Amino acid sequence: MLKKILDSRASEWVDERTHLVRYIRFHLIDYPTPKNLNFWYAFGSIALAILAIQIVTGVFLAMDYKPSTMPTGNGYSEAFDSVQRIMRDVGYGWLIRYAHAVAASFFFFVIYLHMVRSMYYGSYKKPREFLWLMGIFILIFMQAIVFFGYLLPWGQTSFWGATVITNIIGAIPVVGNWLLHLVRGGFSVGGPTLNRFFVFHFLFPVLLCVVVLWHVMALHVVHSNNPTGVEPSKKNTIPFHPYYTVKDLFGVSVFLIIFCWFVFYHPTGFGLMMETDNFNPANPMRTPSDITPVWYLTPWYEILRTVPNKLLGIVGMVFAYVCLFLMPWLDRSPVRSARYRPVYRQVLFIFFVAVLVLGYCGHQPVTPMYTWIGRSAAIVYFSFFVILPFVHKFERTKPLPEDV
Amino acid sequence: MKHAMIYMTLLCALAGISAAQAAETLPLKHANIRLDQTTLRKGLQVFAGVCMGCHSARYVTYKDLMDYPEIGITRKQADDLRGEHPLTAALISGMSPADAKVSFGKVPPDLSLMALARRGGANYIYSILTGFKHDPTGRIPDGNYNVYFPGHRIAMPDPLSWLDHDPAETKGLEQQARDVAAFLTFIADPHQNKRHEIGFWVIGFLILMTLVLWLLKVEVWRDVKH
Numbered sequence: 001m002l003k004k005i006l007d008s009r010a011s012e013w014v015d016e017r018t019h020l021v022r023y024i025r026f027h028l029i030d031y032p033t034p035k036n037l038n039f040w041y042a043f044g045s046i047a048l049a050i051l052a053i054q055i056v057t058g059v060f061l062a063m064d065y066k067p068s069t070m071p072t073g074n075g076y077s078e079a080f081d082s083v084q085r086i087m088r089d090v091g092y093g094w095l096i097r098y099a100h101a102v103a104a105s106f107f108f109f110v111i112y113l114h115m116v117r118s119m120y121y122g123s124y125k126k127p128r129e130f131l132w133l134m135g136i137f138i139l140i141f142m143q144a145i146v147f148f149g150y151l152l153p154w155g156q157t158s159f160w161g162a163t164v165i166t167n168i169i170g171a172i173p174v175v176g177n178w179l180l181h182l183v184r185g186g187f188s189v190g191g192p193t194l195n196r197f198f199v200f201h202f203l204f205p206v207l208l209c210v211v212v213l214w215h216v217m218a219l220h221v222v223h224s225n226n227p228t229g230v231e232p233s234k235k236n237t238i239p240f241h242p243y244y245t246v247k248d249l250f251g252v253s254v255f256l257i258i259f260c261w262f263v264f265y266h267p268t269g270f271g272l273m274m275e276t277d278n279f280n281p282a283n284p285m286r287t288p289s290d291i292t293p294v295w296y297l298t299p300w301y302e303i304l305r306t307v308p309n310k311l312l313g314i315v316g317m318v319f320a321y322v323c324l325f326l327m328p329w330l331d332r333s334p335v336r337s338a339r340y341r342p343v344y345r346q347v348l349f350i351f352f353v354a355v356l357v358l359g360y361c362g363h364q365p366v367t368p369m370y371t372w373i374g375r376s377a378a379i380v381y382f383s384f385f386v387i388l389p390f391v392h393k394f395e396r397t398k399p400l401p402e403d404v
Numbered sequence: 405m406k407h408a409m410i411y412m413t414l415l416c417a418l419a420g421i422s423a424a425q426a427a428e429t430l431p432l433k434h435a436n437i438r439l440d441q442t443t444l445r446k447g448l449q450v451f452a453g454v455c456m457g458c459h460s461a462r463y464v465t466y467k468d469l470m471d472y473p474e475i476g477i478t479r480k481q482a483d484d485l486r487g488e489h490p491l492t493a494a495l496i497s498g499m500s501p502a503d504a505k506v507s508f509g510k511v512p513p514d515l516s517l518m519a520l521a522r523r524g525g526a527n528y529i530y531s532i533l534t535g536f537k538h539d540p541t542g543r544i545p546d547g548n549y550n551v552y553f554p555g556h557r558i559a560m561p562d563p564l565s566w567l568d569h570d571p572a573e574t575k576g577l578e579q580q581a582r583d584v585a586a587f588l589t590f591i592a593d594p595h596q597n598k599r600h601e602i603g604f605w606v607i608g609f610l611i612l613m614t615l616v617l618w619l620l621k622v623e624v625w626r627d628v629k630h
Binding site for chain 1: 460462463468501511513514516517520521522523592593594595599600602603604606607610611613614617618620621624625628630
C-alpha cells in the first residue's frame with residue numbers, strides 16, 4: 001500500500017514541487033542499513049519516540065500550568081497549585097504529568113545507552129565524527145532542558161536545585177555576578193527566574209528538535225556503523241523499510257512496556273525520578289539538609305563538586321564535556337569496534353564504571369568518604385582520555401572479518 | 405558486550421540497595437495499608453476529628469469526598485462535616501496558621517501531599533503517629549518525644565494520646581494511625597486506584613502488541629541470511 005501511495009500521481013505532483021517524496025524514500029525507505037545491527041542499535045529510535053512523548057505531553061501540561069510564584073497561602077504558590085490542579089482536576093492530567101516526568105528520566109537512560117553503544121562499537125570514528133559531536137550537543141541541550149523544567153513545579157528541590165546550579169555561574173571571574181543576575185532575573189531565584197525558565201523549557205526543545213533532525217540526516221549520509229565496525233558490502237546491507245522499521249517498532253514497543261510499568265505503578269521512580277522533597281512547596285527560608293540533582297545529572301555534578309576550588313570545579317566540568325567532544329580525535333586506532341580491541345575494551349569498561357561511581361557519589365550527601373571516592377572516579381574519568389591516544393600503540397587488535 | 409550488561413546491572417543493583425539503606429536513618433514500621441472504602445472512611449473520620457484541629461488539606465474539597473468513589477460519602481455526611489463552609493471549599497483547619505505558630509512554635513504543614521513528601525510515605529505517617537514514647541534521657545517532654553522523628557523532638561504533640569492511656573486501647577491507636585495513613589496516602593494521589601486499574605490493561609495491550617510486532621519482525625526478516 002505504501003508503494004502505491006508513493007507511486008501515485010498525487011505523490012508525483014507533490015514531489016515535483018517539494019521533493020518530499022524523495023526525502024521520505026531516502027531517509028525512511030531505501031536508506032541502506034547493515035543487516036547485523038543488534039538491540040543496542042534500537043536506542044536511537046526509542047529516543048526519538050521519547051522525544052515525541054515529551055513534546056505531546058509537554059504541550060498539554062503547558063495549557064494548564066501557571067509559571068507564577070504568587071503566594072496562595074501557607075507557603076504555597078500559583079505554580080505549585082496549578083501542578084496539583086493538573087494532577088487532581090484536569091482529565092487524565094495525572095497520566096500526562098507522570099508520563100512527562102518518567103519519560104524525562106528514561107530519555108537520559110536511553111541516551112546514555114546510545115552513547116555506550118557508540119563508544120563500544122567505535123561509531124564516533126571517521127567518517128562519523130560530526131554525528132558524535134552533534135550527539136554530545138544533544139546531551140548538553142537535554143541537560144539544559146531538564147534543568148529548566150525541574151524548576152517549574154516550584155517545590156523544594158526545584159528551588160534549591162536551581163539556586164545551587166545557578167550559583168555556579170557566579171564563580172566565573174569578572175562577568176560571573178552580572179551573568180548570574182541576568183540568568184536569575186534578580187538577586188536570587190524567584191518569580192522572574194520561573195518565568196524565564198518556563199520560556200526556555202519551551203524554546204530549547206524546539207532547538208533540540210532541529211539538532212536531532214540534523215543528527216538523523218547526517219547519519220543517513222555516512223550510514224550506520226555496525227557491531228563489527230567494518231564497512232558492509234552492498235550484499236550485506238538491507239533497506240531501512242521494512243526491515244528496520246519493524247525491528248525498531250518492536251524495540252519501541254518493548255520500551256513502552258517498561259515505561260508504562262513505571263508510569264502506572266511507580267511514577268515517582270522510587271524517589272529517583274520525582275524526588276520526595278519536591279512535594280513540599282519551595283521555601284527560601286528552609287534549606288534542605290542535602291541538595292543533590294536528579295540522577296541523570298549527578299556524574300557531571302560530582303566532577304564539579306569533588307574539585308576543592310569552585311572555579312576549578314567549573315573548569316573540570318566543562319573539560320569533562322570537552323573530552324567527550326574530542327573523543328574522535330583522541331582515539332587514533334584504525335579499528336573501530338571494541339570487539340577486536342582487547343585493551344580499549346578493558347579501559348572503556350573501567351571508564352563506564354567510573355561514570356557510574358561518579359553518578360552514585362553525586363547523589364549522596366557530602367562526606368569525606370564519598371568525596372574521596374568521587375575524586376578517584378573523576379581522576380579515572382580524565383585518565384581515560386589521557387590514555388586514549390596511546391592505546392593503539394601497544395594494543396594488538398584481533399583480526400577483522402572481511403565483511404559484516 | 406554481554407559482560408558489560410552484567411556489570412552494569414550488578415552496579416545498579418548495588419547502588420539501589422545502598423541508596424535504600426541510606427534513605428531511612430530509623431527503620432520505619434510497615435503500615436500495611438489498604439485503600440478500600442471502609443478504611444478510607446474511618447481515616448476520614450480521624451482526619452476530620454483529630455488532624456483538622458490544626459492541619460489542613462488544601463487540595464481536597466468537601467465535594468471531592470463525595471466524588472471520589474473510594475470515599476464516596478453522602479451529601480448528608482458532607483454537610484455534617486462542612487458546617488458553614490461551602491461544598492466546594494477545601495478542608496481547611498479551623499485554627500489559623502498564626503494561632504498555630506503561637507501554640508506550637510511552627511505552622512503545621514498541609515497534609516494533602518504528606519504521604520508523598522516524606523520518605524517512607526504511609527509507613528512514615530503510621531510510625532510517627534504510633535512513635536510517641538517517654539524520653540529515656542528526660543530532656544524532651546512526653547508528647548513531644550517521637551522515636552521515628554529525626555532528632556526525636558517533634559513540634560506536634562501526640563495527637564492520638566487519648567487512646568494510649570489504657571493499654572487495652574493500644575490496638576485502637578494502631579488501627580486509627582493505620583486508617584489515617586491510608587486516608588493521607590489516598591488524598592496525596594487520589595487517582596492511584598484508577599491508575600493501577602488502567603495500567604493493567606495498558607500493559608496487557610502492549611505485551612500483546614509487542615508479541616505481534618515480534619512475529620512481524622521474524623516474518624519480514626525471514627529472507628535475510630546471516
